Amino acid sequence: MIRTFSSRAGRLSATNKHYLNLNSSCVLSQDYKLKENSKEILLDIGFGDGISLSEDIEKYKDILFIGIEPYKKGFARMVEFYEKNHPNNLLLYNGCAKDFIKSLECKVKYIRIHFPDPWPKKKHAKRRLINLNFFNLITNILKPEGLMQIVTDSYIYQEHIQEVIVQQKFFEIISNYPIGYAVSTFHKKGLEKKHNIKEYNLKLSRN
Template identity: 30%
Template sequence: MSESIDVSAPAKTPRFPDGPAADPAGSHFERRIRSFQPRRSRVTTGQAEALRRLWPAWGLDIDGHCVLDLAELFGNDRPTVLEIGFGMGEATAAMAAADPETNILAVDVHTPGQGNLLNLAEARGLNNIRVGNGDAIILLREMLPPDSLAGLRVYFPDPWPKKRHHKRRLIQPEFLTLAATRLRPGALVHCATDWEPYAEQMLEVLTAHPGFANEHPGGGFAPRPDFRPRTRFEGQGLEKGHVVNDLLFRRVPHADHRDTEEQR
């Protein structure tokens, strides 16, 4: 069994001095209801080594202090897709390998997953992946220029199943309005979930939003596209009888997507 390191307990010095920060944005931005819970659980020695070695070159702490130049971040001017929540990164690495002409900015707060994805990227020679650590809302609002993204992927986000927690779900009208300002015309938004009530909410808010149009003929949910690999998490859900729904929406070319001060 691999040796592991517990990063859940506080320490006097950072476990990864050159790696992902525990709270990169700190208290610089307003308090709000978050759609995620930080998970800094046990990290294997291999994941820890990847974080120490690769984070300075391929990692990004989302601190909200600067607007990113994506061409500089990736070292090329290829289109960039933002993936919010990537788990252990297997699907992200597979998509990056299958489409080397597309950059993937993959954001999560799960330290073991960050280390695992860095390991996968190095092992497979994938130079089109960068790993973001922190709040994707701050990234979108403070650090990405308008029309800078070629796509958005949100696969199996936390469904927050209890009714009193529905306000924590990521896919809400306000989030879509913000995302629309950063997505270039024609950009593809791809969501997937195995929680059917959340899938219905996603479909409702995406359909109602003027900035997006359903790519699936006749509307409704789309079949899983070939470019989205089936993950272990998804397989476990299917074994339990869960129904997985994919949603494919296109950024409407001529919708109003002004970068207002309220959205900054």
């Protein structure tokens, strides 16, 4: 399978290593079977350093957020946040979202992908997470009328996403997504560079 993320681990501090090795109750293993939950589930794919995720879980306590991130340093920081605050609406998976989705046995109401790695060079375009195969994959785990939000400041990725949206037949574009979000690290970078930030809000209409 083509990897959509770089192998950067970031220099792990002793604190990062401590939280990675902790066996925290918020961490989902590869073979974890998610039980039915009274809360609607939101998958936050590629939460990075978790700055926005940690604010959003405080604001939307009736949503169960599952943060998915292969980047170990960001993941460790989010485990640390969990251990210090014990929110009851956060679970974390350290790995690739495609693997997680393939083994997920329940349906989710929301997916969000904020500032996915744009892989702007043409020769790397196949490493972009968002493509027709990915759209097909998520139709298996979204509830009927489930919602997906993609946000990016990359003009090249915006053009790419627009092409994928035109090609696919499962989602319709909607104007509003009911779950807001705090400004993330990559969102802030985009604002500082005065990039045009675009949101794609999609509703599953057929699968």
